[in-house]
Structure formats: C-alpha cells, structure tokens
Amino acid sequence: AQKVTQAQTEISVVEKEDVTLDCVYETRDTTYYLFWYKQPPSGELVFLIRRNSFDEQNEISGRYSWNFQKSTSSFNFTITASQVVDSAVYFCALTLPRTGANSKLTFGKGITLSVRP
Amino acid sequence: DADVTQTPRNRITKTGKRIMLECSQTKGHDRMYWYRQDPGLGLRLIYYSFDVKDINKGEISDGYSVSRQAQAKFSLSLESAIPNQTALYFCATSEGQGRTDTQYFGPGTRLTVL
Numbered sequence: 001a002q003k004v005t006q007a008q009t010e011i012s013v014v015e016k017e018d019v020t021l022d023c024v025y026e027t028r029d030t031t032y033y034l035f036w037y038k039q040p041p042s043g044e045l046v047f048l049i050r051r052n053s054f055d056e057q058n059e060i061s062g063r064y065s066w067n068f069q070k071s072t073s074s075f076n077f078t079i080t081a082s083q084v085v086d087s088a089v090y091f092c093a094l095t096l097p098r099t100g101a102n103s104k105l106t107f108g109k110g111i112t113l114s115v116r117p
Numbered sequence: 118d119a120d121v122t123q124t125p126r127n128r129i130t131k132t133g134k135r136i137m138l139e140c141s142q143t144k145g146h147d148r149m150y151w152y153r154q155d156p157g158l159g160l161r162l163i164y165y166s167f168d169v170k171d172i173n174k175g176e177i178s179d180g181y182s183v184s185r186q187a188q189a190k191f192s193l194s195l196e197s198a199i200p201n202q203t204a205l206y207f208c209a210t211s212e213g214q215g216r217t218d219t220q221y222f223g224p225g226t227r228l229t230v231l
C-alpha cells in the first residue's frame with residue numbers, strides 16, 4: 001500500500017523567508033504520480049503540481065520550486081520569499097497509474113504554514 | 118463559473134437524519150470521487166466512480182452511499198447521520214484519459230452532525 005508522510009505539522013515563518021515543506025512517500029510501484037495541493041483558509045483545495053516518477057527534473061514556478069529525489073523517496077516543496085498569502089495547509093499526495101482501484105489519491109496529513117508579516 | 122460545484126456548502130443536521138451532498142462538474146471528466154477531511158487526518162477516500170455504471174468503495178465507506186446520476190453528477194448520502202460524520206467533504210474529478218489523471222476538487226461542504 002502507498003503511504004505519504006509529512007512529518008512537519010506546523011511551520012511559522014516571517015514574510016520574505018524561504019521555507020521548505022517536506023514530503024516522503026512509500027510505494028512498491030515503479031510508476032507513480034506525486035502531487036502538491038494548497039488549502040487556504042477559505043477551505044478549497046487548489047492543485048499546484050503533478051510530477052511523474054519517471055521525470056526527476058526539478059520544477060520552478062515563480063516563487064515555488066519542487067525537488068523530486070527518487071533515491072530518498074522525497075518530493076519537497078520550497079517557497080522562496082514567502083508572503084502572507086502563502087499561509088495555508090499544504091498537502092502532498094501520491095497516486096498510481098489509473099488502473100482500477102489504484103487511481104485514488106493517498107494524501108499526507110498536511111503541513112500548516114503560517115507566514116507572519 | 119466553477120468547474121466543480123458542491124451543494125450545500127454548509128449544513129447542520131441532527132443525529133439520525135438522512136442527508137445528501139451533491140456534486141456537479143462541467144469539466145467533462147469521467148471519474149469522480151468523494152473524500153472527507155478531518156483535522157490531523159488529511160483526506161480519506163469514501164467512494165469513487167470511474168463512469169456512470171462503475172462505483173467503488175474507498176477506505177471509509179461505512180455509513181455512506183453514493184449515486185452517479187449522470188457523468189456530471191455524483192451524490193453522497195448519509196442514511197442516518199451520526200456525530201462522527203462531522204467533517205469537511207470534498208468532491209473531486211479527474212479526466213481518466215492517458216496519463217493525465219490530476220484530481221480537481223470542489224470547494225467543499227462543511228457538515229456538522231449534532
């Protein structure tokens with residue numbers, strides 16, 4: 001069975017600091033997909049990124065960057081120069097290729113990020 | 118307009134009542150899902166449907182039932198609500214085609230069972 005661990009439960013930083021959110025996953029499959037979602041205080045879940053297991057390229061999108069390392073089964077998320085609007089709960093998730101029941105998302109428990117002005 | 122909508126957005130009900138949460142999507146996706154979110158537990162899958170004729174139990178389906186009325190509609194029912202079903206409920210959809218199977222979530226329904 002798949003498992004996603006987000007060991008950090010709460011992080012508090014001051015605006016403009018960089019912050020890294022950790023995600024460690026477990027799966028026996030060699031093909032899988034990893035995701036990050038953001039849940040702001042308003043409650044909705046916003047898709048941020050999907051990464052395929054066969055693509056270890058890191059990705060940068062504005063102030064956001066993702067570091068995928070298969071050797072350590074990690075998919076970490078860094079916010080550079082954090083802003084108050086980044087305050088949210090961030091979830092890491094994993095799914096297997098869409099075969100039968102394996103297409104469900106397995107979520108970590110989330111990391112609450114608070115960015116103080 | 119939002120691609121995935123949920124109604125109601127908030128609901129307070131009493132123990133033993135039957136309640137239905139509805140989800141509609143305009144994304145044209147085949148797959149739909151129901152999750153519940155509890156503090157400190159993340160999201161857990163209740164039911165999922167790959168098409169109108171295919172419905173499957175998730176990890177916590179006891180006490181819930183679903184109906185896939187059409188490709189665009191997927192309803193979650195609590196036949197006899199109990200207080201530990203108080204949670205935030207999310208509907209999600211995914212395309213189910215090729216390798217792109219990102220799930221997109223609705224805004225959530227906050228359910229309180231007294």
